[in-house]
Amino acid sequence: MNVPDPNCPLLVRDLTVSYNKRPVLWDVDYAAPAPTPAVAAGGKAGEPSRGNLIAIVGPNGAGKSTLLKAALGLVPVTMGDCLFFGQAIDRVRDRIAYVPQRESVDWDFPVSALDVVAMGGYRALGWLRPVDKATRVRAMSCLDRVRIADLAGRQIGQLSGGQQQRVFIARALMQDAPLYLMDEPFAGVDAATERAILTLLRTLRDRAATVVCVHHDLHTVGNYFDHVLLLNSRVIAAGPVATTLTEANLQIAYGGRLTLLDRAADALAGRGLASGAGEAIR
Amino acid sequence: MSQMELFWTLDFPAAASAVLASVLCAVLGCFLLVRRSAMLGDAISHAILPGIVGSFLLVGTRSTWAMLAGAAVAGVVTSSLVDLLHRRLKLERSAATGAVFCTMFSLGVIMLEQGARNVDLDADCVLYGLLEGINWPALGKAAGGGAGAASGVAEVLAGAPRQLVTLAVALVVTVLVLASLYKVMLLASFDAALADALGFRSRVIDMVFAALVAVAAVASFEAVGSILVVAMLVCPAATAAQCSDRFGVRIWLAMVFAVVAAVGGYVLAVHLPRLWGSGDSVLASGMIATLSGLMLCAAVGVRVVMMKLRRAGMREAGVQHEGVGGAGG
Numbered sequence: 001m002n003v004p005d006p007n008c009p010l011l012v013r014d015l016t017v018s019y020n021k022r023p024v025l026w027d028v029d030y031a032a033p034a035p036t037p038a039v040a041a042g043g044k045a046g047e048p049s050r051g052n053l054i055a056i057v058g059p060n061g062a063g064k065s066t067l068l069k070a071a072l073g074l075v076p077v078t079m080g081d082c083l084f085f086g087q088a089i090d091r092v093r094d095r096i097a098y099v100p101q102r103e104s105v106d107w108d109f110p111v112s113a114l115d116v117v118a119m120g121g122y123r124a125l126g127w128l129r130p131v132d133k134a135t136r137v138r139a140m141s142c143l144d145r146v147r148i149a150d151l152a153g154r155q156i157g158q159l160s161g162g163q164q165q166r167v168f169i170a171r172a173l174m175q176d177a178p179l180y181l182m183d184e185p186f187a188g189v190d191a192a193t194e195r196a197i198l199t200l201l202r203t204l205r206d207r208a209a210t211v212v213c214v215h216h217d218l219h220t221v222g223n224y225f226d227h228v229l230l231l232n233s234r235v236i237a238a239g240p241v242a243t244t245l246t247e248a249n250l251q252i253a254y255g256g257r258l259t260l261l262d263r264a265a266d267a268l269a270g271r272g273l274a275s276g277a278g279e280a281i282r
Numbered sequence: 283m284s285q286m287e288l289f290w291t292l293d294f295p296a297a298a299s300a301v302l303a304s305v306l307c308a309v310l311g312c313f314l315l316v317r318r319s320a321m322l323g324d325a326i327s328h329a330i331l332p333g334i335v336g337s338f339l340l341v342g343t344r345s346t347w348a349m350l351a352g353a354a355v356a357g358v359v360t361s362s363l364v365d366l367l368h369r370r371l372k373l374e375r376s377a378a379t380g381a382v383f384c385t386m387f388s389l390g391v392i393m394l395e396q397g398a399r400n401v402d403l404d405a406d407c408v409l410y411g412l413l414e415g416i417n418w419p420a421l422g423k424a425a426g427g428g429a430g431a432a433s434g435v436a437e438v439l440a441g442a443p444r445q446l447v448t449l450a451v452a453l454v455v456t457v458l459v460l461a462s463l464y465k466v467m468l469l470a471s472f473d474a475a476l477a478d479a480l481g482f483r484s485r486v487i488d489m490v491f492a493a494l495v496a497v498a499a500v501a502s503f504e505a506v507g508s509i510l511v512v513a514m515l516v517c518p519a520a521t522a523a524q525c526s527d528r529f530g531v532r533i534w535l536a537m538v539f540a541v542v543a544a545v546g547g548y549v550l551a552v553h554l555p556r557l558w559g560s561g562d563s564v565l566a567s568g569m570i571a572t573l574s575g576l577m578l579c580a581a582v583g584v585r586v587v588m589m590k591l592r593r594a595g596m597r598e599a600g601v602q603h604e605g606v607g608g609a610g611g
Contacts, residue, residue, distance in 0.1 A: 109529075
């Protein structure tokens, strides 16, 4: 095998993961596109290169979250491996920021929003050094970037779902990493939060960062993301959204489920019920 | 023996042991509570038995330090086994905890029966402790100033009761470890996945914590008994949790509550029976555990009342607000 490309933010090779002896991920091969240098993208030399927003899309139980966790070494891997920037995870941990699903933690935990964001800076502090002033100042500025600096002192259980998600993303910003792995950052958030997160992700991309998101909403994939990895235990397709998210590919990934929903939607639209329902809400 | 000498010989070392044990358990309890594994304290305080017996079989005498080491090993084994059952066999965490600690405890009983029949381990003593059995004659004599008083501080300290010394050492070690690992302990308790992703192995942190709980349980049980250990691992931390949603504040509050329960419980145990004319005192460790439980009940009660008041206040404000809005419209 040739030498792995150090520019490739995430390279998955023959990855197989199983739970209870049933494969969740089967022989997954994927190479995330490397950031494009400014010149190649039509900009001037010296400008920062442009990263990519990548969506991992697939039906429930397709192994989307598992792919992120396996890549990070959080779940045991049956076969295969993952390289970040051409290296094993343990050598590049400070270049990867991970945002787990919001439900994965206990929000009654007695810490403030600022405390949680500061956790993103722990790696720089090491095992023994306590949280210092500089870390707290940086945490405050990260909270400001997600527009909830005024909630810094609030116990995290007192925040809304959208605010909690912003706290998680601010925590990832603390690491100032070139690669972000986010597990459903748009799940269950309000419209304002969704816009704020999207704006932030685009800013990150424009500063050469690569953002990989597990995403559940097929309708927004095209607007939000540049690249897509269509997953259903195996890789169904991967590449730029426009050429990858085709009906044929979706058909393979989602099987009969999607057609059934589509047919129901078509039937409703045909009878004018869908638009009628929309107006009733207004 | 003068009243003064009696106090410093008997009451002071006993009460001090109770205080140290209570504070030690209360601090660890704060972490147990936020990790949602309060049962682990109960489990480890039982599962250390094979560690204690094993260390006795290895060393041959009942050495405190060997016992502490054996218990720490047993604590780590317990936590690892629970984790293994949970991860590999998909057994629910509390079920795994129950299965492991019963097995470990039974193993300890068998080892005790078969190999160490002559070891001096009394079941009653394990449960209730022997707080009243702790005494410090050298201190009493020094305070009383009677004949045969120890001449120097060093001599008095050398006569300190073994249980008190063990507890003091355990407390210092625990506080040092927790203080230096405070932030990663908190991180691993809140979000183990992030801890792992950042390169702080949460399994290692779990093991260190289990070892600390095991050491605390052994250091305490001889003095105050395992029932008080379990009570103190839960009650002060739970009481503090009713009062604050800041972890740092909770730890300080839990320590204060632990001291109040220990001193108050000890004093009550000595003086309460006199109220109805009984000359005997009641069991101090039982009284301390009861008091800490009552404190928890009181804190929960106060919190419920306060929430009701606040809700009533909000409703009143809401009515006023509506009234203003109505007038405006």
